[in-house]
Amino acid sequence: MVNESVIWNYLTEVADPEIPVLTILDLGIVRKVSIEGDHVQVTITPTYSGCPAMKLIEDEIIAKLREYKIDNVDVDLVLSPAWSTDWISEEGRDKLREYGIAPPEDEVDKSVLFSEPTVVPCPKCQSRNTRMISLFGSTACKAQYQCNECLEPFDYFKCLK
Amino acid sequence: MEHLFEYVLRIGDDSLILGQRLAEWCGHGPILEEDIAMTNISLDLIGQATTLLDYAAKIEGKGKNADQLAFLRFDKDYRNLLLVEQPNGDFGMTMMRQFFFDAFRKPFFEALQHSKDEQLSAIAEKSLKETRYHLKHSSEWVIRLGDGTEESHQRIQESLDALYRYTDELFYSDEVQKAMESAGIAPKMDDVRSEWNKTVDYVLNEATLKIPDNQWKFEGGRRGMHSEHLGYILADMQYMQRAYPGLEW
């Protein structure tokens, strides 16, 4: 018998296409799973408005559940409440660090236009002596940093609240 | 309903056309980081446009989708601001245009979160978070270039002089706007304007730049009366859908 927790469990096997060390559950983008009869509804939320991975994630959820012979699946997208980096799991944060991406740090109030750039520890050597190179990085959710100690350039998964 | 369709189209078209403009920088940025920044911002805007135009299409109820609205309308059917269709010019010109727009979009989305229209409120909540990054980025460049070398100061002052005339239209008010305001759907433009003024005054002061006085103010975009630039944007943007109708990838 397929129940919701079984589906949640299957979803732990769907990786984020852009950061494959994270599952979509680590990222916190799956908001709801509901079952009615043999119909499964999975509700996801985008990280950024233009995130090009959303369609792919939708397809991968459907493909994954099909592997378990669950064919009647719909994936819908909700915008509110808007995704927050707070929803990335602790496990997800550890995986990011291991992968070489600095996980989101708590940042000061974003309503202030100019604040000091956030101190982001280097994921390689843990030094806090790093600098921001650019607020924007290889994907919408990342910024570019460099470590002043070991000189490693690295991605920072920027805080979105 | 007709007013709501028109209203959503305005917000969606602003995102779409500015997103398209920024995408023109792809591969042409002055440095790699800025190339990436501008295309990231473009992507956010196009993502917003997709949701907004999708919603507009639903309101219109003619069985169209977001792509059909984006790619198959004629220039007079676009409702974007004249500001966002202005050419990129140099990097400073692009940042100045972006700054004027971001300084508007931030208070606009903040207020739109409280819209009585649930879908608009959700879009605003989502988009606001991105817009804060956009505004931080464009403000920093305006300050850096304005308070930079003699040449960078002079050039970005010229950009400001060229673009300022389009900023009054940000707060355009007509029958549609008023109807949406009184329905509790649209933010009050006077409130948005006072927030915009605060940000602009602060940043331009830091940047040692001056607002030109006594300029003629341009408007027309909200009524479909565009500058000659929009046609070129559409030619580029619509080519594939016009040549291969219904093409998907």
Ligand SMILES: [Zn+2]
């Ligand atoms: Zn390091």
